[in-house]
Amino acid sequence: MVLSVCRRCATTIVNNALGIQRDTSDVLCDADSVAPSFGAGAPDTQRANLDAEIDVVDQLIFKLRVERARLCKKRNTLSPISLSLPPEILSEIFLYAGLPDLSSKSDNSTVVPLLLGKVCTAWRQIAWSMSELWSSIDIRVSRKRSDTQAALLREWLERSGQRPLSISLTSENGEHTWRDALTPIAVISELASVCYKWQKIDLFLPEAWYECLSKIGNHLPLLTSVMVHPSANEFIPRSMHAFSEAPLLHEVSFSHYYLHDVSLPWGQLTKLKAKCISTDECLEAIQRSTQLVECHFEDVYPPEDQFPLPPSPVVNQHLKILRVVLSTGTVIAPLLDRLTLPSLHSLEISSAEQSICETLITLVERSSCPLTRVKLLGATVLEEDMISLLKAVPTLSEMTSH
Known part of the structure; x- marks a missing residue:
């Protein structure tokens, strides 16, 4: 022309x-x-x-x-890489391109398949056929574009084949906009239809989504990790039973839920993280989770009588790592004085109170644990208290206070 x-x-x-x-x-x-x-x-x-x-x-x-x-x-088609490399080699390169960047906070693994598909028809055919590239899903859900996102998600799920899925759902415009009865459910409905492929899931949970999750039942054979919190991190009077029957579930993180509303396979959990939780709920969670190895409690506030305080210390034989961040005005003694942890290796406490060392010494003596690491944040520890702690805990090799 x-x-x-x-x-x-x-x-x-x-x-x-x-x-x-x-x-x-x-x-x-x-x-x-x-x-x-x-x-x-x-x-x-x-x-x-x-x-x-x-x-x-x-x-x-x-x-x-x-x-x-x-x-x-x-x-x-005349590109050197297209001419010189067979599809099998290109597939391996694509897989490495899709690996998360550990030095970056953002995970671009969910963008990589689309970028590869834009290069040329040959690359698109290879990328579209590789279910491994489509096993990670990271969606910033939009209220306005929810139906369109659901349609694209449907195609994404088809390309993932039978691969176990790692899923992350966040809100595009702030979670406070998801609190009304008109909250769209298209995206969560698509995901719920393939719940049997869930392996890891991290999601905010608007109230309108509970009904979709209630249909999951016992169809979570691959689920190993759950992170969940209500939209806008506001307590709502709703029970969370969606993950109660998951035979492989061992890692759970939840926030802004009352413990009596949370149903989980407690006896098989090895890692637990809970935020905005009372002291009596902490004790109850440790007592239920008999296989717990690592436990993190954040924004712990005083007992609220949700559960009766145990008359004798709660014994957990497997707990090795305990991290507690106290809310303002909360003290650590009501929690640690009611625990016996024979396997405790690492203890981290964030608190503004000053008389912590004596409580720690009592815990170690009662537990006979091989404690090697103590980190105290926010507390002013006197020199004589630190010396007393070091003498009482001969296994201690690392101690930080600031």
């Missing part, structure tokens, strides 16, 4: 040199004819003539785009 200028009227002429079928729409102006004049005639006639000319240009633009796409596709 060659462009030239009419010697009579300076209008662009399109000559068909690429084999595109020539018709009257292929030229803006015939070099052997005078270009139409729009300066005379009624305004309606002028507008009609201009509209006709615009239509001709639009058709040409469309044909040029088609021709450009054909040429780009042919050019991409």
Whole structure:
């Protein structure tokens, strides 16, 4: 296709040199004819003539785009990497490209398949056929575009095949916008339809989504890790039983739930993290989780009589790591004085109170634990208290206080 200028009227002429079928729409102006004049005639006639000319240009633009796409596709087939590497090698490269960047807080593994598919048809065919690339799902859910996101998610899930899924759901415009009865459920409905493939899930949970999750039942054979909190981190009077029957579940993190509303396979949990929880709920959670190895409690506040305080210390034989962040005005003694932890290796406490060391010494003596690491944040520890702690705990090799 060659462009030239009419010697009579300076209008662009399109000559068909690429084999595109020539018709009257292929030229803006015939070099052997005078270009139409729009300066005379009624305004309606002028507008009609201009509209006709615009239509001709639009058709040409469309044909040029088609021709450009054909040429780009042919050019991409001549790329050295496409010519020299077999699909099996490219597949391995794609997998490495999809690995999360451990040095970055953002995980771009869910973007990589789409980026690869944009390169060329050959790469797209390979990427679309690799279920491994589609096993991670990270969605910033939008209220306005929820239906569109659900349709794209459906295609994504189809490409994932039977791969176990790692899922993360966050809100695009702030979780406080998801508190009304009109909250869209399209995305969570699509995910719930493949709950049997869930392996890890991290989600905020608007109240309108509870009904969708209630249909999961005991269809979570692969689930190993759950992180969940209500939208906008506000307590709501709803029970969370969706994850109560998951035979492989061992790691759970939840926030802003009353413990009596949370149903989990407690006896098989090895790692637990709970935020905004009372002291009596902490003790109850440790007592239920007999296989617990690592436990984190954040924003712990005083007992609220949700559960009766145990008359004798709660014994947990497997707990090795305990981290407690107290809320303002809460003291650590009501929690630690009711625990016996024979396997405790690491203890971290964030508190503004000063008389912590004596409580720690009592815990260690009662538990006979091999405590090697203590970290005290926010507390002012006197030198004599620190010396007493070091003498009472001969296994201690690392102690931090600031």
